[in-house]
Amino acid sequence: MAFRKEQRPGRVVSRIRGCLSPERNDSGILWGVPSGAYILFLGILLSGLLALRASPQIPQVPQAPPGTPAPQQPPVEQPPSPRNALGVVVLDPAHGGADTGARGSAGITESDVVLSVARLVRISLEAQGLRVVLTRQAGEDPSFDDRAKLANAQRGAIFISLHVSSTGFPGTVRVYSLPQTPAPLTPTPPRPGPPRWDEAQQPYLDLSRNLAATIQTQMAHRFPGSPDTPQVAAVRQLRTVAVPAVAIEVSSVSLPDRTLLDKMAPLFADGAARGVADFRSIFEAGGK
Secondary structure, three states, X not given: OOOOOOOOHHHHHHHHHHHHOOOOOOOOOOOOOOHHHHHHHHHHHHHHHHHHHHOOOOOOXXXXXOOOOOOOOOXXXXXXXXXXXXXXXXXXXXXXXXXXXXXXXXXXXXXXXXXHHHHHHHHHHHOOOOEEEEOOOOXXXXXXXXXXXHHXXXXXXXXXXXXXXXXXXXXXXXXXXXXXXXXXXXXXXOOOXXXXXXXXXXXXXXXXXXHHHHHHHHHHHHOOOXXXXXXXXXXXXXXXXXXXXXXXXXXXXXXXXXXXXXXXXXHHHHHHHXXXXXXXXXXXXXXX
């Protein structure tokens, strides 16, 4: 096939004019579309391309080379562990069984009075959300060690031993904690092994004094003639208790009947419960 080597200029111009004329469109793709619409289509397409080129580019996140260890995340801080809260009160109605404790001439017995009082104190303490454990429920007489073991097995607990005196001004209440053991004149090295059973209360003496003080304050407000401050006494039941421990004593069995003691019981229960509530913040702060 032979190739045409040249064309006349007139023929080329006529073909260009034909493409631009409104009557024909020789593009092949838009056959039959007026050339003006074709030019408009090209303008829109060009404008779109320019707008796309001018749009902001999304930055590319650099990828770590293969085998690079992942960055370490900062450790998540754990919330602090809650402090041990005061949650249990071990109530010890003294004596029991054949051991009636103090006995008055009119037949009032200490073991019976403290058991009925303990039941009212329990109700008042439970109303404050505290769990109450009684060392005896009726006429049984647990040993000193059994009562102490029951208290020492609890967590977040205090121990309150209830008594009725044989003497004293009727209608008054006194609270006791164990006295501080005097330091020996000649210092001795500490003994190896666990502390002695009969010295279990020694580490808790400060807390016990604070507990005695809060309860005594409440009792003094309710029962005129009661002391404003607690006392110390070598109460046997407190020696082997390894939690804050006090003894509360009401006067007295030497009354002609139980009428006064029975009338005191609701106020006594409320005073004991409020004293424990006041002590709670001291207990949770470690005695400070």
